[in-house]
Amino acid sequence: MKKIVAAAFVGMVLVGSANAAQTKDPRLELMxxxxxxxxxxEQIQRGGLYSSTEDMKLGVKKLQGTLSSLEGEEVxxxxxxxxxYAYKFAQxxxxxxxxxxxxxxVSIEAGRMDNALDDYTQLLKQCTSCHMRIRNx
Ligand code: HEC
Numbered sequence: 001m002k003k004i005v006a007a008a009f010v011g012m013v014l015v016g017s018a019n020a021a022q023t024k025d026p027r028l029e030l031m032x033x034x035x036x037x038x039x040x041x042e043q044i045q046r047g048g049l050y051s052s053t054e055d056m057k058l059g060v061k062k063l064q065g066t067l068s069s070l071e072g073e074e075v076x077x078x079x080x081x082x083x084x085y086a087y088k089f090a091q092x093x094x095x096x097x098x099x100x101x102x103x104x105x106v107s108i109e110a111g112r113m114d115n116a117l118d119d120y121t122q123l124l125k126q127c128t129s130c131h132m133r134i135r136n137x
Contacts, residue, residue, distance in 0.1 A: 026077040033066040037127070040066070044104075044120060053108045056116065060101045063123070070094040079134060086134055093126045100126070 040063035047055030079086040107115035
């Protein structure tokens with residue numbers, strides 16, 4: 001595990017210096033966004049378990065901060081080229097993530113934790129459904 005992390009780090013440093021003046025590698029950026037989304041989901045879940053609506057809302061904001069890259073053309077960098085529907089599917093899941101995360105804020109502010117939990121489940125479903133279809137997880 002340590003080795004993988006070290007290799008990834010070296011890779012990033014190399015890519016970073018080679019591309020310093022150019023645009024960033026969209027693949028690396030998207031993988032970074034994926035990890036941010038995972039952090040965000042963890043934060044939402046922790047917030048829910050500790051009854052911290054503040055943490056939940058921060059997690060939602062973090063999640064929403066990454067959605068534009070999932071919605072845009074750059075997502076194609078991580079999608080399989082042989083699946084025509086993949087891009088449309090990505091846009092649809094991004095839309096759902098936006099909708100349920102907006103709804104979660106509304107639910108939290110209304111003190112409806114049961115609804116917020118439903119929203120969380122729906123969010124997680126979007127992650128899994130894309131991973132299962134596209135990544136074959
Ligand atoms: C539109 C499709 C799609 C959606 C939606 C999606 N992912 Fe991903 N995710 C991917 C793909 C594709 C990969 C892996 C690419 C690869 O391994 O080549 C990935 C990889 C990841 C990784 C591994 C990152 C790494 O460093 O290797 C994590 C963590 C992750 N996703 C979390 C999430 C979470 C959390 C959500 C939901 C909030 C989510 N993803 C939603 C497509 C998606």
